[in-house]
Amino acid sequence: MGSLDLDPAESIDFSNPLNPEEFRKQAHQMVDFIADYYTKIESFPVLPQVQPGYLRTRLPHSPPHRPEPLQEIFNDITTHIIPGMTHWLSPNFFAFFPATASTAAFLGEMLCTCFNSVGFNWLASPAATELEMVVMDWLASMLNLPNTFMFSGTGGGVIQNTTSESILVTLIAARDKAMQLLGPDCVKRLVVYGSDQTHSTFTKASKLAGIHPPNIRSIPTTDDSGFALSPALFRKFAEADVAAGLVPLYLCATVGTTSTTAVDPVDLLADVASDYNIWIHVDAAYGGSACICPEFRHYLNGIERVDSLSLSPHKWLLSYLDCCCLWVKRPHLLVSALSTNPEYLRNRLSDSNSVVDYKDWQIGTGRRFKSLRLWLVLRSYGTANLQSHIRSDVQMAKMFEGFVNSDPRFEIVAPRRFALVCFRIKPNSLVEPSYTESLNRALLEWVNSRGNAYMSHTVVGGMYMLRFAVGATLTEDRHVVAAWKLIKEGADACIA
Amino acid sequence: MGSLDLDPAESIDFSNPLNPEEFRKQAHQMVDFIADYYTKIESFPVLPQVQPGYLRTRLPHSPPHRPEPLQEIFNDITTHIIPGMTHWLSPNFFAFFPATASTAAFLGEMLCTCFNSVGFNWLASPAATELEMVVMDWLASMLNLPNTFMFSGTGGGVIQNTTSESILVTLIAARDKAMQLLGPDCVKRLVVYGSDQTHSTFTKASKLAGIHPPNIRSIPTTDDSGFALSPALFRKFAEADVAAGLVPLYLCATVGTTSTTAVDPVDLLADVASDYNIWIHVDAAYGGSACICPEFRHYLNGIERVDSLSLSPHKWLLSYLDCCCLWVKRPHLLVSALSTNPEYLRNRLSDSNSVVDYKDWQIGTGRRFKSLRLWLVLRSYGTANLQSHIRSDVQMAKMFEGFVNSDPRFEIVAPRRFALVCFRIKPNSLVEPSYTESLNRALLEWVNSRGNAYMSHTVVGGMYMLRFAVGATLTEDRHVVAAWKLIKEGADACIA
Numbered sequence: 008m009g010s011l012d013l014d015p016a017e018s019i020d021f022s023n024p025l026n027p028e029e030f031r032k033q034a035h036q037m038v039d040f041i042a043d044y045y046t047k048i049e050s051f052p053v054l055p056q057v058q059p060g061y062l063r064t065r066l067p068h069s070p071p072h073r074p075e076p077l078q079e080i081f082n083d084i085t086t087h088i089i090p091g092m093t094h095w096l097s098p099n100f101f102a103f104f105p106a107t108a109s110t111a112a113f114l115g116e117m118l119c120t121c122f123n124s125v126g127f128n129w130l131a132s133p134a135a136t137e138l139e140m141v142v143m144d145w146l147a148s149m150l151n152l153p154n155t156f157m158f159s160g161t162g163g164g165v166i167q168n169t170t171s172e173s174i175l176v177t178l179i180a181a182r183d184k185a186m187q188l189l190g191p192d193c194v195k196r197l198v199v200y201g202s203d204q205t206h207s208t209f210t211k212a213s214k215l216a217g218i219h220p221p222n223i224r225s226i227p228t229t230d231d232s233g234f235a236l237s238p239a240l241f242r243k244f245a246e247a248d249v250a251a252g253l254v255p256l257y258l259c260a261t262v263g264t265t266s267t268t269a270v271d272p273v274d275l276l277a278d279v280a281s282d283y284n285i286w287i288h289v290d291a292a293y294g295g296s297a298c299i300c301p302e303f304r305h306y307l308n309g310i311e312r313v314d315s316l317s318l319s320p321h322k323w324l325l326s327y328l329d330c331c332c333l334w335v336k337r338p339h340l341l342v343s344a345l346s347t348n349p350e351y352l353r354n355r356l357s358d359s360n361s362v363v364d365y366k367d368w369q370i371g372t373g374r375r376f377k378s379l380r381l382w383l384v385l386r387s388y389g390t391a392n393l394q395s396h397i398r399s400d401v402q403m404a405k406m407f408e409g410f411v412n413s414d415p416r417f418e419i420v421a422p423r424r425f426a427l428v429c430f431r432i433k434p435n436s437l438v439e440p441s442y443t444e445s446l447n448r449a450l451l452e453w454v455n456s457r458g459n460a461y462m463s464h465t466v467v468g469g470m471y472m473l474r475f476a477v478g479a480t481l482t483e484d485r486h487v488v489a490a491w492k493l494i495k496e497g498a499d500a501c502i503a
Numbered sequence: 504m505g506s507l508d509l510d511p512a513e514s515i516d517f518s519n520p521l522n523p524e525e526f527r528k529q530a531h532q533m534v535d536f537i538a539d540y541y542t543k544i545e546s547f548p549v550l551p552q553v554q555p556g557y558l559r560t561r562l563p564h565s566p567p568h569r570p571e572p573l574q575e576i577f578n579d580i581t582t583h584i585i586p587g588m589t590h591w592l593s594p595n596f597f598a599f600f601p602a603t604a605s606t607a608a609f610l611g612e613m614l615c616t617c618f619n620s621v622g623f624n625w626l627a628s629p630a631a632t633e634l635e636m637v638v639m640d641w642l643a644s645m646l647n648l649p650n651t652f653m654f655s656g657t658g659g660g661v662i663q664n665t666t667s668e669s670i671l672v673t674l675i676a677a678r679d680k681a682m683q684l685l686g687p688d689c690v691k692r693l694v695v696y697g698s699d700q701t702h703s704t705f706t707k708a709s710k711l712a713g714i715h716p717p718n719i720r721s722i723p724t725t726d727d728s729g730f731a732l733s734p735a736l737f738r739k740f741a742e743a744d745v746a747a748g749l750v751p752l753y754l755c756a757t758v759g760t761t762s763t764t765a766v767d768p769v770d771l772l773a774d775v776a777s778d779y780n781i782w783i784h785v786d787a788a789y790g791g792s793a794c795i796c797p798e799f800r801h802y803l804n805g806i807e808r809v810d811s812l813s814l815s816p817h818k819w820l821l822s823y824l825d826c827c828c829l830w831v832k833r834p835h836l837l838v839s840a841l842s843t844n845p846e847y848l849r850n851r852l853s854d855s856n857s858v859v860d861y862k863d864w865q866i867g868t869g870r871r872f873k874s875l876r877l878w879l880v881l882r883s884y885g886t887a888n889l890q891s892h893i894r895s896d897v898q899m900a901k902m903f904e905g906f907v908n909s910d911p912r913f914e915i916v917a918p919r920r921f922a923l924v925c926f927r928i929k930p931n932s933l934v935e936p937s938y939t940e941s942l943n944r945a946l947l948e949w950v951n952s953r954g955n956a957y958m959s960h961t962v963v964g965g966m967y968m969l970r971f972a973v974g975a976t977l978t979e980d981r982h983v984v985a986a987w988k989l990i991k992e993g994a995d996a997c998i999a
Contacts, residue, residue: 021884021888021891021892023976023977024604024605024606024607024821024884024892024976025541025592025604025605025606025976025977026606027538027539027541027542028538029606030537030538030541030606030609031534031535031538033606033610034534034537034538034606034609034610034613035531035534037610037613037614038527038530038531038534038613039527040614041526041530041613041614041617042523042524042526042527042530043523044617045521045523045526045617046523054626055629055630057629057630059625059629059852059857059858060633061629061633062629062630062633062634062637063633063636063637066637068640068644068655069641069644069645070641070642070644070645070881070882070885070886071881071882071885071886072885072886072887073885073887073888074882074883074884074885074888075882075883075885077610077883079882080879080882080883084614087630088630088634089630090630091629091630091633092618092620092628092629092630092631093620093626093627093628093629094618094620095618095619095620095621095628096521096618096619103621103627103847103848106619106620106621106869108520108521108619109520109521110520110521110522110525110526110529110530111520113526113530113616113617114529114530114533114573116612116616117530117533117534117537117613117616118533118536118537118580120609120612120613120823121537121540121541121609122588122590122591122592123591123592123602123604123823123824124588124589124590124591124602125591125599125602125824129555130550130589131589131599132588132589132591133551133553133555133557133558133587133588133589134551134553134558134583134584134585134586134587134588135588137556137557137558137559137587138558138584140559141558141559141562144564145565145566146566148564148565148566149565149566159564168664168867169866169867169868169869170867170868171866171867171868172866172867175711175866179710179711183710191691191715191716192691194690194713195687195688206845206868207843207844207845207848207868208843208867208868210843211841211843211866212866214675214679214840215671215675215711215712215866216711216712216713217690217712217713219687220687265845265847266846266847321869325520327616327619328619328621328869328870328871329867329869329871344710345707347703347704347706347707348703349702349703349761350762350960350961350962351599351761351762351959351960351961351970352703356555361555362555370665370667370668370671370707370708370711370866371664371665371666371667371668371704371825372665372666372667372702372703372704373602373665373817373824373825374824374825375824375825383576385566385567386566386567386570386571386575386576387570387571387573387576388517388520388570389566389567389568389569389570389571390566390567390568391568391569392517392569392570395517396517396520463847464846464847465846465847466846474847480519480520480521481519481521
């Protein structure tokens with residue numbers, strides 16, 4: 008801040024809001040607060056017990072006129088915020104997919120915040136752009152991707168915030184390419200394809216991009232294929248669309264669906280897509296991370312034939328939110344759909360196309376130094392330990408699967424491929440199917456209300472099922488064992 | 504991690520990547536590293552001296568198999584990253600708009616990262632959703648917004664990452680409302696309006712949303728209005744579009760344009776928009792923050808008549824990236840355009856519409872605990888000091904403006920409204936206009952290549968001009984004085 012005739016009473020401690028010594032002191036206090044939180048995290052109920060609107064009644068209606076001391080803020084976090092948190096990093100969190108974390112990623116995020124660089128183009132932050140290019144190539148090599156997805160080859164990668172954005176920007180690239188070939192009026196004839204297991208964000212992205220809702224295909228899956236998308240059915244849909252004068256545009260295939268971690272057969276789907284010139288995007292948000300282990304890599308078979316691939320290290324590579332890696336084979340298609348060139352951002356290097364300007368690979372203009380987190384994770388742990396981490400989670404899930412199989416009241420209801428187990432209390436021939444569903448709903452409610460574990464549910468092929476996702480960073484064998492004990496108690500109570 | 508028979512040589516220090524004591528130790532080290540960076544920041548060249556591709560040649564081609572020690576990573580940051588950074592937080596950064604920061608926001612970001620909560624709906628993180636609702640109402644009250652934009656009234660707010668997303672989601676809401684009224688085929692007749700000074704992301708968002716590029720109007724502005732959008736001209740464009748059978752949809756007005764901080768007259772534009780039922784979005788990314796001071800609030804006159812407003816505290820309210828606050832008058836229009844309801848995210852509270860599920864207010868599904876940063880800023884400094892901070896920056900800009908006016912070789916070329924000064928070396932009647940431009944280009948190059956200050960440029964109304972944006976958090980009077988001295992030396996050198 009510059010000099011200013013301030014009323015001294017109004018300007019306490021504010022001559023420099025980024026005073027390095029004040030920063031040092033307070034940030035050290037925050038480190039201890041957070042380390043203490045991680046130490047105690049197991050003692051908090053995973054799901055909070057608060058009611059909607061609880062916080063508004065506890066906080067003032069307007070911000071303070073004068074500064075409040077940090078200690079008071081810490082007190083409020085302890086008293087008002089933590090009791091209203093769903094503790095995603097609790098070792099007893101088994102819902103959805105875990106959002107994983109690590110010290111290395113935390114340090115990387117601190118550094119990213121610290122620099123506060125806004126790398127919309129190369130010149131605005133050369134190190135930010137270049138490290139992202141290097142890290143995206145590193146992760147590509149860990150996944151054994153072909154160099155058609157790498158900057159060292161003919162493609163390239165970019166860190167988006169979420170899968171939603173990865174789908175949206177690649178869909179826009181595909182759409183604009185089609186419009187260039189077929190004219191702007193073709194939009195209403197463009198058809199996009201997913202399965203009934205594709206994440207809901209695919210439909211949302213398609214609507215955002217202006218795809219006519221009746222042209223968003225949700226191809227049914229069945230138990231027979233483990234809820235994977237059938238290439239034969241995909242072909243039938245595409246054929247019918249062409250016959251109806253429509254234009255097949257884009258397929259979103261999934262490696263590890265949200266409900267049950269089903270894996271769509273990328274290679275066989277590519278056979279169909281290449282016949283119809285359809286852009287294939289592979290959403291490997293969750294399952295992709297496992298493919299850094301050779302024994303899981305086959306789930307990406309055929310990946311060399313697709314147009315784009317996204318994977319979220321915040322789900323399973325310890326990187327904290329948000330971090331979604333997107334690779335594309337033809338960066339120029341992204342850039343031609345997303346580039347802007349206002350005078351106030353122009354510079355010699357960008358004008359000569361000799362650098363990567365990441366603003367042209369994403370929705371927004373500004374962007375943070377996103378690659379630091381991943382860089383620190385990859386270096387601090389090394390590929391060997393990251394593989395061990397994946398394998399350890401899978402092993403715990405196998406253990407849980409064994410528990411379920413050992414109890415005749417339960418059954419596994421979808422193939423376990425990674426670290427998610429889908430199961431339920433078995434139906435009984437003496438009762439209605441709807442009773443089985445109520446029983447399982449009651450069990451979920453019973454378990455989650457205890458605060459000692461948090462699971463979620465889904466409905467697939469008409470069947471209500473429970474989802475037990477192993478992989479919260481702090482989860483150890485003993486937490487899985489305790490959760491299973493709780494589930495059995497719940498079953499006792501609900502069945503009785 | 505669960506137990507696993509690992510090769511001990513492969514699993515060093517990796518039994519728990521979030522071990523609280525290891526976390527504590529390493530995070531303290533990072534705090535000191537960052538505090539030292541802030542202490543030394545003034546000594547780094549603002550703009551780096553590296554060439555494209557510099558980093559790839561210095562880093563390995565693939566990630567390490569085994570862990571690397573933190574000290575080695577620190578060394579690499581010092582040796583390879585910092586020399587390649589454009590130091591946005593340097594007190595000598597005067598380019599673009601500043602990206603402001605503060606200790607309070609840093610602590611808030613640490614806490615956000617720490618929790619790693621994924622607040623896609625209320626239940627997934629009640630505290631995260633509710634604090635965001637409170638903080639958005641707080642900031643609305645600081646801006647004296649009507650309660651039609653507040654949760655305590657009939658509207659509400661949400662934190663997006665960037666202005667681009669704020670424009671995109673509101674445009675989609677407007678588009679879908681029009682499609683509901685007029686049918687899906689109306690899309691090609693929808694027209695959107697901005698001025699030739701509107702940020703380029705508006706055009707990009709319009710294309711993303713499927714607006715036909717010929718229907719994206721860029722209404723010319725002139726020096727006479729200080730490069731603000733003329734309501735009379737806006738009316739003419741809308742009239743002509745209606746006469747041509749098109750449907751006026753959406754206006755993006757700006758309070759503080761990127762090139763010169765021009766302010767579009769919101770109230771008068773609302774007269775036109777209401778006649779044609781046009782959605783008005785106000786992009787106050789930069790200028791909006793100043794409106795927490797009563798003496799600047801008039802720039803938002805008429806705001807009660809618009810549909811949505813966005814403002815980026817990362818630009819001028821000390822909050823670090825990314826933080827863009829969006830308020831809407833009719834949240835149900837956002838929700839109906841953006842909601843998804845997959846089974847695996849369903850819960851009783853969401854089903855009964857008794858809670859806010861922020862996934863339906865944004866593009867993505869997952870989201871971080873974004874409000875913590877702003878909450879800590881508002882509480883740690885209080886409104887009084889935040890107002891002082893704005894005023895101090897404006898006072899420094901006025902001082903610089905005075906310097907420019909005091910030197911007959913220079914002129915101010917656009918009205919200074921906030922903390923940006925647009926100026927140039929004056930044209931000389933003896934030389935071609937193109938010579939004046941070359942001279943100013945040379946001056947910019949001369950100043951920026953010194954490493955002691957970084958300014959940017961723009962072209963408005965055909966005129967090339969230099970932009971001197973005051974407001975980097977660490978900037979004091981002496982930095983502005985030194986920069987002006989440098990600019991004068993540059994002028995001496997270039998004119999000679």
